[in-house]
Amino acid sequence: MRNLDNFFSAKNVAIIGVSRDTRKVGHVIFRNFVDGEYKGSVFPVNPNAEMILNKKAYKSVLNIHEEIDLAIVAVPPVFVPKVLDECGKKKIKDIVMVTSGFKEAGNMALEKKTQQLIKKYKMQMVGPNCLGTFDAYTKLDSLFLPRYRLQRPKEGGISFVCQSGAVGSSILDLATKDGYGFAKFVSYGNAMDIDEADVIEYFGNDDKTKVICLYVEGVVDGKKFMDVAKKVSKKKPIIAIKGGKTTEGAKATISHTGSLAGAAEIYSGVFKQAGIIEVNSLQDMFETAKMLEKCMQPRGKRTLVITNGGGYGILSTDAIIKEGLSMAELGKETKKPMKKLLPQIAQTNPIDLLGDASTERYKTVLDLAMKDKNIDIILLIILYQTPLVTTDIVDTVVEMNDLKKKPIVVVSAGGEFTEVLKNSLEANNIPNYTFPENAVRAIKNLVDYYGRNGK
Amino acid sequence: MRNLDNFFSAKNVAIIGVSRDTRKVGHVIFRNFVDGEYKGSVFPVNPNAEMILNKKAYKSVLNIHEEIDLAIVAVPPVFVPKVLDECGKKKIKDIVMVTSGFKEAGNMALEKKTQQLIKKYKMQMVGPNCLGTFDAYTKLDSLFLPRYRLQRPKEGGISFVCQSGAVGSSILDLATKDGYGFAKFVSYGNAMDIDEADVIEYFGNDDKTKVICLYVEGVVDGKKFMDVAKKVSKKKPIIAIKGGKTTEGAKATISHTGSLAGAAEIYSGVFKQAGIIEVNSLQDMFETAKMLEKCMQPRGKRTLVITNGGGYGILSTDAIIKEGLSMAELGKETKKPMKKLLPQIAQTNPIDLLGDASTERYKTVLDLAMKDKNIDIILLIILYQTPLVTTDIVDTVVEMNDLKKKPIVVVSAGGEFTEVLKNSLEANNIPNYTFPENAVRAIKNLVDYYGRNGK
Numbered sequence: 090m091r092n093l094d095n096f097f098s099a100k101n102v103a104i105i106g107v108s109r110d111t112r113k114v115g116h117v118i119f120r121n122f123v124d125g126e127y128k129g130s131v132f133p134v135n136p137n138a139e140m141i142l143n144k145k146a147y148k149s150v151l152n153i154h155e156e157i158d159l160a161i162v163a164v165p166p167v168f169v170p171k172v173l174d175e176c177g178k179k180k181i182k183d184i185v186m187v188t189s190g191f192k193e194a195g196n197m198a199l200e201k202k203t204q205q206l207i208k209k210y211k212m213q214m215v216g217p218n219c220l221g222t223f224d225a226y227t228k229l230d231s232l233f234l235p236r237y238r239l240q241r242p243k244e245g246g247i248s249f250v251c252q253s254g255a256v257g258s259s260i261l262d263l264a265t266k267d268g269y270g271f272a273k274f275v276s277y278g279n280a281m282d283i284d285e286a287d288v289i290e291y292f293g294n295d296d297k298t299k300v301i302c303l304y305v306e307g308v309v310d311g312k313k314f315m316d317v318a319k320k321v322s323k324k325k326p327i328i329a330i331k332g333g334k335t336t337e338g339a340k341a342t343i344s345h346t347g348s349l350a351g352a353a354e355i356y357s358g359v360f361k362q363a364g365i366i367e368v369n370s371l372q373d374m375f376e377t378a379k380m381l382e383k384c385m386q387p388r389g390k391r392t393l394v395i396t397n398g399g400g401y402g403i404l405s406t407d408a409i410i411k412e413g414l415s416m417a418e419l420g421k422e423t424k425k426p427m428k429k430l431l432p433q434i435a436q437t438n439p440i441d442l443l444g445d446a447s448t449e450r451y452k453t454v455l456d457l458a459m460k461d462k463n464i465d466i467i468l469l470i471i472l473y474q475t476p477l478v479t480t481d482i483v484d485t486v487v488e489m490n491d492l493k494k495k496p497i498v499v500v501s502a503g504g505e506f507t508e509v510l511k512n513s514l515e516a517n518n519i520p521n522y523t524f525p526e527n528a529v530r531a532i533k534n535l536v537d538y539y540g541r542n543g544k
Numbered sequence: 545m546r547n548l549d550n551f552f553s554a555k556n557v558a559i560i561g562v563s564r565d566t567r568k569v570g571h572v573i574f575r576n577f578v579d580g581e582y583k584g585s586v587f588p589v590n591p592n593a594e595m596i597l598n599k600k601a602y603k604s605v606l607n608i609h610e611e612i613d614l615a616i617v618a619v620p621p622v623f624v625p626k627v628l629d630e631c632g633k634k635k636i637k638d639i640v641m642v643t644s645g646f647k648e649a650g651n652m653a654l655e656k657k658t659q660q661l662i663k664k665y666k667m668q669m670v671g672p673n674c675l676g677t678f679d680a681y682t683k684l685d686s687l688f689l690p691r692y693r694l695q696r697p698k699e700g701g702i703s704f705v706c707q708s709g710a711v712g713s714s715i716l717d718l719a720t721k722d723g724y725g726f727a728k729f730v731s732y733g734n735a736m737d738i739d740e741a742d743v744i745e746y747f748g749n750d751d752k753t754k755v756i757c758l759y760v761e762g763v764v765d766g767k768k769f770m771d772v773a774k775k776v777s778k779k780k781p782i783i784a785i786k787g788g789k790t791t792e793g794a795k796a797t798i799s800h801t802g803s804l805a806g807a808a809e810i811y812s813g814v815f816k817q818a819g820i821i822e823v824n825s826l827q828d829m830f831e832t833a834k835m836l837e838k839c840m841q842p843r844g845k846r847t848l849v850i851t852n853g854g855g856y857g858i859l860s861t862d863a864i865i866k867e868g869l870s871m872a873e874l875g876k877e878t879k880k881p882m883k884k885l886l887p888q889i890a891q892t893n894p895i896d897l898l899g900d901a902s903t904e905r906y907k908t909v910l911d912l913a914m915k916d917k918n919i920d921i922i923l924l925i926i927l928y929q930t931p932l933v934t935t936d937i938v939d940t941v942v943e944m945n946d947l948k949k950k951p952i953v954v955v956s957a958g959g960e961f962t963e964v965l966k967n968s969l970e971a972n973n974i975p976n977y978t979f980p981e982n983a984v985r986a987i988k989n990l991v992d993y994y995g996r997n998g999k
Contacts, residue, residue, distance in 0.1 A: 112931045189899075239929040240959040254899065255853020255927050259957040262929060263978065266959040304855060332855055337871050338862035341854070341894055370981035371859065371957075398710020400759060403787040403796045404826065410790035439796055444644075444709065472710050474694040474717060476567045502714040502826075504695040504721040523718065526825035 091283065093291045095183040096215060097224040097273055099159035100129045103150050103181070105172050106164035107133035107141050114187060114233040115163035116141075121236060126228040132157065150179045159183045161221060161231045166190035170202050177210030185231050186216030191279055193218055200281070207282055219278030220254030223261070225271045226297060234258055245270015246299030246382040250288045252277060253332065256304050260371065268515055269379060272297035284309040286317040293321035300381040302374055303329040306342040315363050322364030326381045326538045329365045330374050331356045364541055366534050373530060376522065380531035383520045384496040386539045389465040391417035392532065393458055394439035396470035397446035397478065401500065401525055402439030405468055408529035414536065420463040427457055447477040448485055455489045466532055470500040470525065473507045483510055487517040498532060500525050546738065548746045550638040551670060552679040552728055554614035555584045558605050558636070560627050561619035562588035562596050569642060569688040570618035571596075576691060581683040587612065605634045614638045616676060616686045621645035625657050632665030640686050641671030646734055648673055655736070662737055674733025675709030678716070680726045681752060689713055700725015701754030701837040705743045707732060708787065711759050715826065723970055724834060727752035739764040741772040748776035755836040757829055758784040761797040770818050777819030781836045781993045784820045785829050786811045819996055821989050828985060831977065835986040838975045839951040841994045844920040846872035847987065848913055849894035851925035852901035852933065856955065856980055857894030860923055863984035869991065875918040882912055902932040903940055910944045921987055925955040925980065928962045938965050942972040953987060955980050
């Protein structure tokens with residue numbers, strides 16, 4: 090297994106190609122280090138500058154006195170061989186190559202020369218043509234996008250392996266807004282050296298990573314990918330989306346990352362065999378990751394719907410059946426006391442707590458449902474718009490959420506008031522969804538993952 | 545056609561059953577009138593109170609001196625016959641019956657008695673067991689949910705006919721947060737008198753309504769529905785979601801609104817024949833409504849993708865092909881000048897403007913694409929995270945958006961910075977989507993609607 094530690098926790102980082110132009114990639118990376126919370130030291134390299142952002146600049150890595158663990162390279166392609174040669178002489182083993190203009194632009198000479206240098210100096214390289222790496226815990230952050238434009242997510246359990254920098258970065262940004270927590274992120278671009286399988290294997294052994302997301306256009310080495318994914322998916326879930334599944338989409342991948350995208354069916358087959366959860370949209374990937382980060386293994390697929398809005402109960406039921414899950418039948422241990430305590434509520438699934446549902450009513454039913462062995466998963470719909478649902482519904486659900494028993498998944502559909510309560514539930518590790526259909530699709534992926542991996 | 549004007553612009557409104565308990569339905573409705581911007585007069589009725597919220601209360605509508613155009617009834621079911629009888633004597637013709645406990649609760653005697661009174665006094669009734677009506681222009685608002693919990697949307701072109709109060713209200717709330725504009729809203733509940741077809745017909749003739757959304761569990765009168773929908777869908781789009789499409793879901797509709805949900809296939813057939821766009825999730829309904837509210841009729845389904853993130857171009861292409869749209873081929877009038885002005889950009893579809901795309905580059909390509917007769921629709925992906933996209937990209941897109949030529953649809957995926965620019969585009973009538981797959985699904989519905997209705 091490759092040791093990728095320096096990409097996430099290097100002590101001394103050199104940034105090669107730090108322009109004084111504030112909009113240039115190298116400058117933005119350096120500024121993000123200067124402004125950021127990363128604890129290590131950073132050394133800007135620019136042959137034509139003495140000082141940048143009030144810090145001493147170096148003409149070459151060879152002028153830096155300290156040992157360097159990681160070099161981030163953002164020079165024009167023509168300077169890449171010289172820069173790598175100097176890195177080799179300086180004994181820098183780990184490189185993030187942000188620069189583009191290799192095979193994806195038809196420059197096969199540069200491609201070959203770079204490969205030779207990596208081999209010669211026994212280097213490891215992320216890229217070229219990539220956005221680099223990000224660690225939400227150490228704050229090592231080589232993304233060349235300004236923080237005011239791209240927010241960085243908080244600490245959490247999702248790690249993302251992404252062939253496309255744009256997809257990866259926008260998802261990080263969006264995830265931050267929506268309150269998702271991340272562990273590590275790698276945009277690996279052309280995968281000249283380190284490929285998606287290397288990163289997946291490393292994330293498989295990373296304690297902070299609870300679930301791995303993958304956007305891939307073309308796998309570099311099919312057998313290696315399969316071996317690694319099979320092994321890792323037994324330990325933690327891998328969710329993948331394949332770009333270029335159609336012939337037309339595949340054509341576009343060639344000029345993008347130089348990948349030759351294989352037939353859709355082949356990829357779907359490989360994903361299935363490797364225990365990978367395949368999704369068909371970015372939204373599904375995102376929403377499934379949240380579910381798998383927060384939820385325990387359910388015992389089965391029997392789902393109970395509890396709602397204070399009849400229409401939502403019906404739409405959830407439709408979705409559960411369409412996705413191949415099943416509607417749980419309430420056991421006697423639930424029906425009897427429910428009839429006694431709440432005679433106005435029918436003992437059916439969905440359980441409609443009615444428009445005048447109070448927090449207390451939710452609590453009574455949730456308590457019974459958590460104990461009922463006929464129920465594997467609870468889909469809880471809370472319309473906070475109704476006056477008798479008090480805000481301590483949040484405390485009630487958090488208290489009831491016993492991770493040793495069964496997953497609780499919440500549908501919270503609404504505006505600002507709903508958002509506040511929803512965020513509070515998510516902060517307590519309970520996944521929330523705006524639409525019932527999306528919640529059910531994520532539950533389906535949860536059930537499938539644990540079913541397929543024979544746990 | 546029924547005249548439903550009073551439900552949206554009555555001059556004098558009586559609210560019958562205004563409790564002094566601030567959490568009771570009648571009280572919330574009254575408070576919403578007192579706090580709100582509605583211009584008409586409101587008269588609270590409560591047999592046991594002299595004053596409520598510092599306003600004179602009336603023992604019965606018969607004690608009100610002024611003529612009343614609309615009565616909103618929120619009394620316990622047992623008082624409904626007496627209240628309706630008094631309304632009849634007061635010559636109130638239009639009633640919103642919020643009260644529940646009719647056929648959906650098995651109370652057939654009350655159901656029958658109420659029907660008799662409506663007939664006797666030649667009344668029109670929305671409900672019972674409903675949330676009432678809302679007009680974003682006049683601000684007449686009988687929704688019994690506090691405004692701090694449920695935000696009311698701004699003025700716009702979407703009108704919503706909803707059998708489920710919960711679905712309708714949460715969608716209004718969510719739509720407000722997301723900046724959607726509405727015209728009118730009706731939650732019609734059990735549809736004892738006014739049914740979904742009556743409302744659709746009325747909205748068909750309403751100038752403010754550009755697109756009609758429908759959530760329905762069971763249609764009351766199939767033939768009437770079909771006749772009305774056929775007629776209206778030729779004038780403006782109707783987007784429908786059917787609750788209870790599965791056997792399990794259908795069972796749940798009986799206790800909800802007392803509807804007997806028919807087989808899924810029958811409904812899908814009826815929708816298709818009536819020119820209605822059927823969607824399978826609330827999110828799709830929502831996102832399709834935005835597209836149809838803002839976009840003109842495209843000439844065809846040939847879609848051009850312009851992006852500054854390669855991965856997004858690929859995923860969009862996949863989605864376009866999967867949804868049965870087609871990738872536009874660039875005409876000579878685009879290819880030639882594009883090659884000259886932007887030699888670094890391949891003249892393919894998707895057009896990848898690359899990670900260093902500037903606003904100017906967007907402008908050049910967008911200008912050519914707007915003129916190209918081989919392109920029917922433009923799907924524009926803007927990753928605002930990259931440093932060279934300046935904020936005046938918004939002005940550029942707005943300026944280029946010529947509603948006589950072709951629709952521009954934007955994918956804006958990101959956090960807070962992206963949200964600001966996205967909202968600015970939406971305020972200028974350009975629909976935005978977070979995920980490319982969702983944008984393409986909505987485009988597909990746009991193309992289908994105009995195709996199917998032979999425009």
